[in-house]
Amino acid sequence: MRGVELTDRESTILQSVIEGYVREAKPVSSSAVVRVSSVSLSSATVRNVMRALEEKGLILQPHTSAGRIPTDLGYRYYVDNLVKPVGLTAGERKAIGSELAKLVHCDLATVLAGISHMVSEASREMAVAVAPSGGGQVIEQVALVAIGAGRIMAVVATDVGPTRTAVLTTDGTFRRAEVSRASDLLNKWLRGVTLSEASATIEKRLGEQDPAPGGWLGGLLDGVRVFLSPGGGERIHYEGARYIFRHPEFSTDAASLGEIFDSEETLAEVVRGPVKAAEVRVVIGAENICSGMTRMSLIAGTYRIGGVVGRMGVIGPTRMKYPRLIGLVGYFSKVLDDLLAE
Amino acid sequence: MRGVELTDRESTILQSVIEGYVREAKPVSSSAVVRVSSVSLSSATVRNVMRALEEKGLILQPHTSAGRIPTDLGYRYYVDNLVKPVGLTAGERKAIGSELAKLVHCDLATVLAGISHMVSEASREMAVAVAPSGGGQVIEQVALVAIGAGRIMAVVATDVGPTRTAVLTTDGTFRRAEVSRASDLLNKWLRGVTLSEASATIEKRLGEQDPAPGGWLGGLLDGVRVFLSPGGGERIHYEGARYIFRHPEFSTDAASLGEIFDSEETLAEVVRGPVKAAEVRVVIGAENICSGMTRMSLIAGTYRIGGVVGRMGVIGPTRMKYPRLIGLVGYFSKVLDDLLAE
DNA sequence: CTTAGCACTCTTATGAGGAGAGTGCTAAGG
DNA sequence: CCTTAGCACTCTCCTCATAAGAGTGCTAAG
Known part of the structure; x- marks a missing residue:
């Protein structure tokens, strides 16, 4: 925003134009500004100021002899310099508090879904909430658990953020003891490694193994690498x-x-x-x-x-x-x- | 679709109108039908047939002296009686097969995301895929695992469908042994129960306990009940x-x-x-x-x-x-x- | 520096007129 | 009886002209 300097009067009029446009969704004329604004000036003077604002790129006319609408730059100046955030009323805060209390013991996904619902209700706009993306998270624990019929559950816990799990399927047969051994091995390899390094680490350690694991284990590890890739588990909620x-x-x-x-x-x-x-x-x-x-x-x-x-x-x-x-x-x-x- | 009977000629012309409209997105005139259709009739005859189709509610004119466009009913007849599904080419099937091979060992969420991507690419339409909704699933195993700092991971495995997990937080402190005991208790209560009955079952069993558990455990169980509610874990993928x-x-x-x-x-x-x-x-x-x-x-x-x-x-x-x-x-x-x- | 007054411009609404598309109807032909 | 050629009719779409209204830019006076 360096480079744009406005006088008090220019600021006031820019604010009137923006707030008028937000209200009415129509170009704002100089006389409309005089009507709503506290400054007591004639429309001709306001027009002179508007012209200055237009030369600075903060507002524009859709066509000659129309009112002005804000440009992106105008909104930018407004947001950076003129907006006083409006707090919520006590009633709103109370209502939100009691909604929120229901979410206290829920998991992150439920909380975010609830939040985006509440925000969209309160704002009458589309609300979104995303869980943190996981690239920098450090793996604390990885576990593979056989849950029968060729299905293996993978769990990864990181130092922060949500724990992620997935059910992987294998085409071969395996014994529980083998899965358990694979789980211990993965754990040894990956503890302390970040999620974003996990896939490369598996590949590297796999190369060091002699003999290289094949069959169902090889396939399984491919699944684990997809599972561990950052971003795979994050989720967006919107409403x-x-x-x-x-x-x-x-x-x-x-x-x-x-x-x-x-x-x-x-x-x-x-x-x-x-x-x-x-x-x-x-x-x-x-x-x-x-x-x-x-x-x-x-x-x-x-x-x-x-x-x-x-x-x-x-x-x-x-x-x-x-x-x-x-x-x-x-x-x-x-x-x-x-x-x-x- | 009972009640709508068409002659062969009416069917053919309906089909021409629909396929013409799908192609061009503009009302289809009688002469356009004559041009593309295999029937060798004059446009005047086609107009007579179109009028019959219009009386049956299968097509309509946006205004007098315009061509015809299909109604919902017209599409319905077309889909039920006239559409011959077009198979994929060998090349397409091959390409899909090799894309699909990458998903073999992945968990359901990844598979569905991949599928919706592929379908949207192949169809040039918006593709969606939803995981099964879980109301009727029978719980095989529930586990609560303390993962430190007031956080407890809950896992539920059902006879079918994806395993679901969530991290719950508690406001109180607890010992690992207590969590483990709570986990065993839940397991005893819920094994064999469907997801949709789970919440009620917890409430009922909780009432039978003497003394009733309070403090962090009470709060935790509230979280577990939300977690187990059907629908909470399902997810949609689209592209x-x-x-x-x-x-x-x-x-x-x-x-x-x-x-x-x-x-x-x-x-x-x-x-x-x-x-x-x-x-x-x-x-x-x-x-x-x-x-x-x-x-x-x-x-x-x-x-x-x-x-x-x-x-x-x-x-x-x-x-x-x-x-x-x-x-x-x-x-x-x-x-x-x-x-x-x- | 501010403002009243006025000419100018541009949009919007309206209506008229013509071209084009496509139908509905009718009467003739198979 | 079904089909078709021919034609009048209707409706859309485009263009043009006109008029009203809104709002500005400019200028000269306060």
């Missing part, structure tokens, strides 16, 4: 996408899309809607439950993992390439089913 | 939201929003962008890295968990209520920070 689409800067025909992206839960609900499908199921336009989907179609397939079914598919406008997409979803759901059947 | 917004049915000014919602990773990237923030940070319009955000602002705050920082905030158009929202984000990030500091 309130509908608020973005409701703003007048976006045309109303996109407003319905806001509902689809309103939160992860909404999206999951849309896809999970037609649960009793056998093969590939097509839900067209107004057949959808979600009101935001009345002009969209969903092509969904199912896959099984153990005894329960999951869903996958594509979402697009009703005007979509059904023959191709039905074939595609059918193929992928079968392939996924096979992959998870191992 | 390719940009494809929805690119379709001509939505106006171009919303197209940039597609990029923001393109995938969970994109959204996380946007929020994580300005990492070195001290307090609340405002990123305005073109200051954003993401090209889809040039007309949006991000107000982000940080929270600490252990030594690493996470981020939370709101996203909206540059025309937003900065004073209120900066105050709000500041308050919530502080409150979240405090909550996680325990």
